[in-house]
Amino acid sequence: MQAVLTVIFSAAALVLSLIRLNTAMEPDGLFIKGHPLTYALSALLILFFILSVLLNIKKDKFGTLDITKQISPHGFGKVMAFVMLAACVISAVGFIAAGMGQRFEMRTAVMVLLSVIMAFTFLPIAVYFASGNYKTSLVPAALAPVFITAVMLIVNYISVTQMATPAQYGYLIIAQLANVLCFYYLAKFLSGAPCARGAVITSSFAAAANAAAYVGPFVYAIVGGSFTAGSLQGILGVASCLYAIAILLFVRRESVK
Secondary structure, X not given: OHHHHHHHHHHHHHHHHHHHHXXXXXXXXXXXXXXXXXXXXXXXHHXXXXXXXXXXXXXXXXXXXXXXXXXXXXXXXXXXXXXXXXXXXHHHHHHHHHHOOOOOOHHHHHHHHHHHHHHHXXXXXXXXXXXXXXXXXXXXXXXXXXXXXXXXXXXXXXHHOOOOOHHHHHHHHHHHHHHHXXXXXXXXXXXXXXXXXXXXXXXXXXXXXXHHHHHHHHHHHHHOOOOOHHHXXXXXXXXXXXXXXXXXXXXXXXXXX
């Protein structure tokens, strides 16, 4: 049920995001302040979060991963871990491309460096999903994206809050916060901690939040013909949407065994 709702609400968030981009923009490229679609998208995300909590509040919060046994290979998890690795590299290229021909900014250098470092952290996770072999390096590798995404969040917050209104950057901040929690609970679950309920809720919400903040604008840029090399920065958010669904499916299956 949770997986189905995640797909439905993520798709709804994507559609609302596309409509908002098409109808709620001013001629100067900024979102219209107080537009009904902004409130509608916010209400959708809030509703989904509340539903996720209610659906899982009676679930066994002590559901955990048995790290003493080898898991069955998770094909989708393996593929998405490699996709995340590639997305990190492509995102770094996007930051470089966006900064070419412009004045050097420390933010660009930091984001490129963090994206490249994070790419390597997904390799042990991909190997784990592919083989089921649990190694001591797995949890530190899974924890690294938590701290890296948190730093990215801070850097982006300092940068994007220069925009006119929260309508411009609010969903980006929400999505990155959701990603931090999603990565954190995955690492905690992989350590054998009893946190299946938290992992399910945060991964579900991260999927919908990324659909609204990143997938929508990414698709709109392609369809609208406004896609540039700098648009590649958003591909990490697109990959994070699908990766969150992979985490949801993995946690739900392993925690009930």
